Amino acid sequence: MRPKTSSRDPLAHWRSANTIKVLLKTIAEETKNLGKPLRLMEICGTHTMTLHRSGLKPWLQEAGIEMVSGPGCPVCITPDFYHEAIIDLVTSGENILVATFGDMTRVPTRKGSLQTTVPASGSQIKIVYSPEEALELARQNFDKRVIFFGAGFETTIPSIVYTVKKASQQNLEAFFLLAALWLIPPAIEAILSSGEVAIDGFIYPGHVSAVIGERAYAFVAEKYHLPGAIAGFEPADILLGIMSVVRQIKQGKPRVANEYRRVVKAEGNPQALALMAEMLEPFDADWRGLGTIPASGLRLKPEWADFEASKNLNLALKPQKTLSSGCRCGEVLKGLVGPRDCPLFGQACVPDSPRGPCMVSYEGACLIEYKYSAGAKKK
Amino acid sequence: MCLAVPGKVISLEKDGVGQVDYMGTTIVANFSLLPGIKTGDWVIIHAGFAISKLDRKEARKTLKLFQELEKLNPSE
Ligand code: SF4
Numbered sequence: 001m002r003p004k005t006s007s008r009d010p011l012a013h014w015r016s017a018n019t020i021k022v023l024l025k026t027i028a029e030e031t032k033n034l035g036k037p038l039r040l041m042e043i044c045g046t047h048t049m050t051l052h053r054s055g056l057k058p059w060l061q062e063a064g065i066e067m068v069s070g071p072g073c074p075v076c077i078t079p080d081f082y083h084e085a086i087i088d089l090v091t092s093g094e095n096i097l098v099a100t101f102g103d104m105t106r107v108p109t110r111k112g113s114l115q116t117t118v119p120a121s122g123s124q125i126k127i128v129y130s131p132e133e134a135l136e137l138a139r140q141n142f143d144k145r146v147i148f149f150g151a152g153f154e155t156t157i158p159s160i161v162y163t164v165k166k167a168s169q170q171n172l173e174a175f176f177l178l179a180a181l182w183l184i185p186p187a188i189e190a191i192l193s194s195g196e197v198a199i200d201g202f203i204y205p206g207h208v209s210a211v212i213g214e215r216a217y218a219f220v221a222e223k224y225h226l227p228g229a230i231a232g233f234e235p236a237d238i239l240l241g242i243m244s245v246v247r248q249i250k251q252g253k254p255r256v257a258n259e260y261r262r263v264v265k266a267e268g269n270p271q272a273l274a275l276m277a278e279m280l281e282p283f284d285a286d287w288r289g290l291g292t293i294p295a296s297g298l299r300l301k302p303e304w305a306d307f308e309a310s311k312n313l314n315l316a317l318k319p320q321k322t323l324s325s326g327c328r329c330g331e332v333l334k335g336l337v338g339p340r341d342c343p344l345f346g347q348a349c350v351p352d353s354p355r356g357p358c359m360v361s362y363e364g365a366c367l368i369e370y371k372y373s374a375g376a377k378k379k
Numbered sequence: 380m381c382l383a384v385p386g387k388v389i390s391l392e393k394d395g396v397g398q399v400d401y402m403g404t405t406i407v408a409n410f411s412l413l414p415g416i417k418t419g420d421w422v423i424i425h426a427g428f429a430i431s432k433l434d435r436k437e438a439r440k441t442l443k444l445f446q447e448l449e450k451l452n453p454s455e
Contacts, residue, residue, distance in 0.1 A: 010421070010438075011384060019445045022452045046383060130427030132409060152426070158412050159428040206383075210423060210431040233383035236445065261437040263385075263423055269430055272412045 045363025289330025
C-alpha cells in the first residue's frame with residue numbers, strides 16, 4: 001500500500017512505532033555483529049530533545065549505542081562575559097533597549113541574569129522570537145539605542161545578520177548587533193583534537209547542515225577517520241543516521257552521509273552562505289567549556305562596524321575566567337560528563353532556579369534530561 | 380527555536396515576506412534567504428526565516444526505504 005501523508009502531519013511515518021521498531025532491530029543486529037558497543041555524539045540540542053522525548057535512549061542503549069550530547073546549544077556555549085558586558089551596559093546606560101531571545105535572559109552569571117537586572121532610567125530588556133522583531137523594535141523606538149544580543153549557530157546566523165543589512169538599507173542608525181555567532185565544524189574539530197572524549201561517530205545537526213551543506217564535515221572522515229551522518233529531527237530520522245554510522249564502521253569507510261536529503265542539499269543554502277560571506281569574518285572565539293577555538297566565531301566585517309555594538313557603545317567584551325559555581329555545564333558540552341554526573345542536578349539546579357545555562361535553554365542537555373527523563377530527581 | 384516540522388507556503392507578499400500554514404496555524408515568514416519559492420511549496424522555518432525547501436522526491440525515497448525495511452522484518 002502506498003503510504004499517505006496528510007497535510008496536518010506529513011511526518012507520521014517518521015514517528016510510526018513500526019518504523020522505529022524495525023530500525024532499532026536493524027541497528028541492534030548490525031551493532032552486535034561489530035562486537036562492541038558504540039558511543040556516538042549528537043551535536044544538536046534538538047536531537048538531544050528528540051532522543052529523550054521519544055524515549056529512544058534506553059532502547060538504543062540496549063541496541064549497543066550510547067548517545068552523548070555535544071556542544072549544540074548556542075545559549076549554553078555563549079560565555080558569561082557576553083551577558084556581563086550587556087548587563088553592565090543596560091544598568092549604567094540610559095535609553096538603551098536590549099533585545100534578545102528568551103533563553104538568553106535567564107542565564108545566571110555572577111552579575112545576575114538579564115531577567116533579574118534592573119535597567120537604568122529609560123532602558124529596557126525585551127524578549128524577541130525572531131531577529132526581525134529586534135529590527136522592528138529599532139523602528140519603533142527612535143529615542144533609544146537598540147542592541148540585538150543575537151546568539152546562534154549557522155542556522156540562525158544568516159537571519160541575524162540580515163537584520164544588520166536591513167537596518168543599513170533603512171538608515172536605522174541606532175540599531176546595533178552584539179554578535180554571539182558560533183560555528184559548528186570548528187567546535188567538532190576542537191573536541192576531536194583535544195582527544196579527551198572517546199567517540200565512534202557523529203550525528204550532525206540537520207538544520208545547521210541545511211545552511212552549510214555536507215562538505216563542511218569532510219575533515220572528520222578524512223583527518224580523524226570517523227563516520228558521521230546528517231540527520232533530521234524525527235525519531236526515524238535519527239535512527240536512519242545511526243544506522244548509517246554503524247554501517248560505515250562495519251565497512252571501514254567513514255564518510256559524511258546525508259540522511260536528511262529532503263531538507264539538506266549537498267551544497268547547503270547558497271543564498272544564506274553568500275550573505276554570511278559578504279558580511280562576516282571568522283575570528284578565534286571563546287566558548288564556554290571549550291575555551292578559545294581557532295576561527296570558530298563570526299563577527300561583522302569592518303565595513304559594517306557602525307552596527308557592531310562592542311565598537312560603538314560602552315561595551316567591553318573581555319574574556320575572563322568564570323568563577324567556579326560547581327556547575328559542570330562546560331564538561332557536559334564536551335561530552336565528558338552527563339547532566340546526572342553534576343552534583344547540583346535536580347538538587348540546587350532545577351529549571352526554576354538554574355545554576356548554569358545547560359539547565360536554562362530548551363536545547364540544553366541538563367534541562368532536557370530533567371524534563372524528559374523518568375524520575376527527574378538524581379538517583 | 381528550531382521548528383523541525385515543515386510548513387506549507389500559502390501566500391507570498393512583497394519584501395520577501397509570506398504566510399505559511401504551520402500545522403494548521405498561519406505564521407508569517409521571511410523568504411529572503413530562499414529565492415524561487417512558490418505557494419504550495421513546503422519549507423523549513425527557523426527564527427522566522429525560511430531556510431530550506433522540502434524536496435518531496437527525497438521524502439518519498441525515505442518512505443520507500445522504511446517500507447522495504449518493514450518488508451524484511453514483518454511484525455510478529
Ligand atoms: S545541572 Fe545545572 S549546575 Fe549542573 S551542569 Fe547542568 S546546568 Fe550546570
